[in-house]
Amino acid sequence: MVLSMKSNYSxxxxxxxxxxxxxxxxxxxxxxxxxxxxxxxxxxxxxxxQRAATSEVMSKGDVYINxxxxxxxxxxxxxxxxxxxxxxxxxxxxxxxxxxxxNEAYDGFGAAYDFFCHVxxxxxxxxxxxxLKGVVHYKANFYxxxxxxxxxxxxxxxxxxxxxxxxxxxxxxxxxxxxxxIIAHEGGLAYTGQxxxxxxxxxxxxxxxxxxxHLGQTHSEADWLVGVGIFTNQVQGExxxxxxxxxTAFDDKVLGKDPQPAHMKxxxxxxxxxGGVHINSGIPNRAFYLAxxxxxxxxxxxxGLIWYNTLCDKTLKLNxxxxxxxxxxxxxxxxxxGSESHERKAVKAAWVDVGILA
Amino acid sequence: MRISLRTDGGFAYFPxxxxxxxxxxxxxxxxxxxxxxxxxxxxxxxxxxxxxxxPAPGSADIMQYTITIKDGRQRHTVxxxxxxxxxxxxxxxxxxxxxxxxxxx
Numbered sequence: 001m002v003l004s005m006k007s008n009y010s011x012x013x014x015x016x017x018x019x020x021x022x023x024x025x026x027x028x029x030x031x032x033x034x035x036x037x038x039x040x041x042x043x044x045x046x047x048x049x050q051r052a053a054t055s056e057v058m059s060k061g062d063v064y065i066n067x068x069x070x071x072x073x074x075x076x077x078x079x080x081x082x083x084x085x086x087x088x089x090x091x092x093x094x095x096x097x098x099x100x101x102x103n104e105a106y107d108g109f110g111a112a113y114d115f116f117c118h119v120x121x122x123x124x125x126x127x128x129x130x131x132l133k134g135v136v137h138y139k140a141n142f143y144x145x146x147x148x149x150x151x152x153x154x155x156x157x158x159x160x161x162x163x164x165x166x167x168x169x170x171x172x173x174x175x176x177x178x179x180x181x182i183i184a185h186e187g188g189l190a191y192t193g194q195x196x197x198x199x200x201x202x203x204x205x206x207x208x209x210x211x212x213x214h215l216g217q218t219h220s221e222a223d224w225l226v227g228v229g230i231f232t233n234q235v236q237g238e239x240x241x242x243x244x245x246x247x248t249a250f251d252d253k254v255l256g257k258d259p260q261p262a263h264m265k266x267x268x269x270x271x272x273x274x275g276g277v278h279i280n281s282g283i284p285n286r287a288f289y290l291a292x293x294x295x296x297x298x299x300x301x302x303x304g305l306i307w308y309n310t311l312c313d314k315t316l317k318l319n320x321x322x323x324x325x326x327x328x329x330x331x332x333x334x335x336x337x338g339s340e341s342h343e344r345k346a347v348k349a350a351w352v353d354v355g356i357l358a
Numbered sequence: 359m360r361i362s363l364r365t366d367g368g369f370a371y372f373p374x375x376x377x378x379x380x381x382x383x384x385x386x387x388x389x390x391x392x393x394x395x396x397x398x399x400x401x402x403x404x405x406x407x408x409x410x411x412x413p414a415p416g417s418a419d420i421m422q423y424t425i426t427i428k429d430g431r432q433r434h435t436v437x438x439x440x441x442x443x444x445x446x447x448x449x450x451x452x453x454x455x456x457x458x459x460x461x462x463x
Contacts, residue, residue: 139448141456144419144440155440191417227370240369273366274367
């Protein structure tokens with residue numbers, strides 16, 4: 001059996017599931033057949049990634065010329081402790097300036113744009129080249145960063161100079177904020193309770209994958225920490241959160257101890273933090289880490305693709321809970337890799353391990 | 359006059375920062391009491407609605423603020439979020455947080 005080689009996307013690739021092509025690659029006695037299957041798998045992956053994007057964008061085609069992502073547009077503003085006036089201090093294509101927060105925001109946005117485009121064929125936040133706007137030096141002693149959906153921008157504080165450094169210092173934090181924007185553009189996930197914790201977790205997942213991709217790390221080389229460098233050396237802690245080991249990121253006399261559970265039996269019911277969205281995100285975070293670890297290799301490749309396709313699933317409900325989301329990742333693992341695949345089993349085992357699936 | 363500021367939300371949850379910051383104006387030096395009163399005049403705190411702003415849909419990691427002021431028989435609580443459009447209110451938040459930073463270990 002011979003699979004013909006095509007140099008562009010073909011309908012055939014959408015019909016044969018990847019796990020059959022992989023079986024041919026692994027089991028065929030003919031070298032040429034194996035090579036063609038390997039090439040088909042590569043194109044097939046790319047085709048599936050593109051299919052994860054909206055059909056409207058696929059029909060335009062122009063943003064994928066030569067597979068280059070050509071609609072990166074960055075604008076960095078300096079709030080300099082107030083919002084009025086707020087000058088534009090760096091725009092797309094301009095050179096580095098004498099302000100490390102500005103450069104970090106600019107470079108971080110660029111890395112994020114490239115990551116989403118190269119790995120998931122996503123053309124910015126809205127998949128239509130939405131400009132990436134960032135505000136640095138927001139307020140005084142501001143130990144936070146957040147996504148402002150009204151002005152579609154991320155605002156970064158400088159920290160308080162005592163316990164917190166500037167929030168642009170961590171690439172995964174920049175990725176986290178932009179992922180919140182992507183979630184909003186993919187229909188949104190209610191920012192409360194289990195759904196909110198999923199929203200938070202997905203932001204940590206893609207923030208972390210951005211860092212791993214940028215550093216060229218496998219899952220085992222990655223630190224799986226969110227917010228490295230944000231604490232000053234006055235704080236007993238290495239990061240704001242750990243996806244690999246929730247509850248271990250910090251233990252400080254002033255800030256307290258990292259409150260994140262790693263398992264459903266530690267789920268926190270609270271009225272604070274919209275029902276603990278930054279607390280209970282530890283559980284799906286740990287699940288993603290386990291899935292990526294079991295699958296192996298680079299975490300963005302397969303685990304990341306499963307999560308990305310789940311996020312972009314148009315039937316995902318605005319108020320989905322942990323269990324339904326977990327089942328949805330299994331469905332996408334089935335579609336991408338097959339119901340008997342190693343990837344699917346890894347994802348299932350991960351959700352069972354954290355007590356969300358039985 | 360007793361001023362308390364409670365924050366909620368933000369990029370990460372810190373159990374140790376759960377308690378409100380409280381300032382008793384009587385403990386402040388005279389000059390500071392005067393400038394605080396000027397600031398409060400600008401804010402017109404007791405005329406503000408109880409909820410000045412809530413998070414817009416799609417917001418994430420936004421910090422929410424709850425300020426309560428008790429002055430003699432007057433007591434009023436106001437809630438709002440970033441980005442704070444009311445500049446005197448923003449200045450009041452920064453004043454309280456800076457004071458807390460000075461006092462903290």
